[in-house]
Amino acid sequence: MxxxxxxxxxxxxxxxxxxxxxxxxxxxxxxxxxxxxxxxxxxxxxxxxxxxxxxxxxxxxxRPDIKRGKFSEEEEQAIINLHSVLGNKWSAIAGHLCGRTDNEIKNFWNTHLRKKLLQRGIDPETHGPRTDLQAFANWPQLLATAANLSSLLIHPFDSVLRLQAEATHLAKIHLLQNIFQVLSTNPAQNAGLSSLLGAGSMPFQDHQLLDYLTNFSCQADGQAYTDQLPGNYACFESPQTLQNGDLHQHVAASGGRHNHSIDQFGSASTAVPALSFNEMPPLALYSPEKSSFDQRECKSNPVENSATTTFEDWNTLLDDEASHSFWGNIID
DNA sequence: AAATCTTTCAACCGCCGGAAT
DNA sequence: CATTCCGGCGGTTGAAAGATT
Known part of the structure; x- marks a missing residue:
């Protein structure tokens, strides 16, 4: 034993x-x-x-109500989402998962989920993209993954699993953007990155990489993209056309289920808290004309019998001050 | 088959905050 | 108020199990 x-x-x-x-x-x-x-x-x-x-x-x-055995995919995703909102508040996370103890969740996080997120290029502490050099080690693989993104953007989503996969892809794309920023703004780190990747292992030259990412960003910015996201998504549209070298100004789509940093108008990243489905806010879109966010009705709810949560309800769930002010701006 | 290394997870430790005195 | 008690929480430990050499 x-x-x-x-x-x-x-x-x-x-x-x-x-x-x-x-x-x-x-x-x-x-x-x-x-x-x-x-x-x-x-x-x-x-x-x-x-x-x-x-x-x-x-x-x-x-305790007789304890659920033992392997964590399901849904439980796993719920823990990741809740952790991005609550941090290491294991008992609070356990409160959202029927029959799981804080100790069990804590162990599961430390032994499985942390590693999983790191492999996906996500920082388990911030739930944003990893920016350390280790995160760049699987660079060629991430680029290959990114290449498949356009098909995900075109086809409608029909399941929770697809949504999860899509959000993971988006996180990876954002990592690519960060990498590019490092490459273009910090020669010292650029040298370190190049040596880490190894000569000849890089799939693109720098200028090709720039073309690639710019092209991707333009695809991701279209209206069709935001309209095809599943319900209960908070979506943001770029207010301006991208220029070469302006990749940091690209506004990433932000899913309620996943935590993406948003570099909006070239400002510092704002972490969008992740939520479990029944805690998501209604759909909101950024309106470049009005320079504000339009709140929209939920188009659909991925979870049957799950009550729609208002912004106010949702905000009360969050302890994090930055999250509050971020979503507060949307409501206002 | 044995030795070594890594992973897992039950249990402990110490701190904190609220209730009682 | 100040102090003590106690439950709850998050971080850490370390032996067993599993994987690798």
């Missing part, structure tokens, strides 16, 4: 893994008397354990 080996501390209280017999005593006692006053519980239940240890064992393992 995994875990620490049994031992006793100075006061003679037992520590370490619980035996089936101890579990039985604890469950029996709690079923009969509830789990209030944990300090007194161990004595009453005939256990040589600290009350704190009893509580932990009950809440993380013995």
């Amino acid at each position: 995994m875990g620490r080996s049994p031992c006793c501390d100075d006061s003679g209280m037992k520590k370490g893994p619980w035996t089936p017999e101890e579990d039985r005593k604890l469950v029996e006692y709690i079923q009969r008397h509830g789990h209030g006053k944990l300090e007194a519980l161990p004595k009453l239940a005939g256990l040589n354990r600290y009350g704190k240890s009893c509580r932990l064992r009950w809440t993380n393992y013995l």
Whole structure:
């Protein structure tokens, strides 16, 4: 069995893994008397354990409503979305996932999801694109992925999984944009990046890369693009035509389900908080004429029986001040 | 088959905040 | 108010299991 080996501390209280017999005593006692006053519980239940240890064992393992086993794709995505809004507030995240404990989610995040996001080129802390040099190591693969994006933009989306895939692609595209910025603005890092990539391994020369990204950005900016995004998306249209070298001014589409940085009008990145489906705000579009965001009705809701959430409801879910002001601007 | 390295996850530790005194 | 107690939380640990050499 995994875990620490049994031992006793100075006061003679037992520590370490619980035996089936101890579990039985604890469950029996709690079923009969509830789990209030944990300090007194161990004595009453005939256990040589600290009350704190009893509580932990009950809440993380013995509670009958605990869901065990592998995390589903949906749970995984929900954790990523919630983490981008709540950060390392594991108990708050657990509150949104039926039957999962904070400890389990924390472990799952640290052992699986962190790595997964890093591999996708996403910083697990900020949920924005990675900008460290390690993130550039799979550069050729990311470019290949980006090449498939146009088909995703043209065809309508019909499932949650497609939406997830699309959002991941967008995150990667944004990473490419960041890379380009680094290449064009910081010669020192450019040299480091080139050596990291290795001579000859780069699929494009710099000017080809510029053409490629500019072309992509123009495709992504069209009205058709924003109209074809699934419901409950917050969409933003670029107010100006892209020029070569102006890639940082491209306004990326932002999905409610995923967290993308938006470089708007050349300003500093603004992180858009990610949400689970029933927490998404209604569709909003940026209007270049009015220089403001138009709030629109939800076109559809990807989750059946999920109530539409208003901006106000949604904002109350967020602790993050930057997120508040960002969405506050949209509402205003 | 054995040794070594890596991953997993149950459990502990210490801090914090709210309730009780 | 000040202090103590206690539950809850996030970070960390370390043995077992699994993977690799």
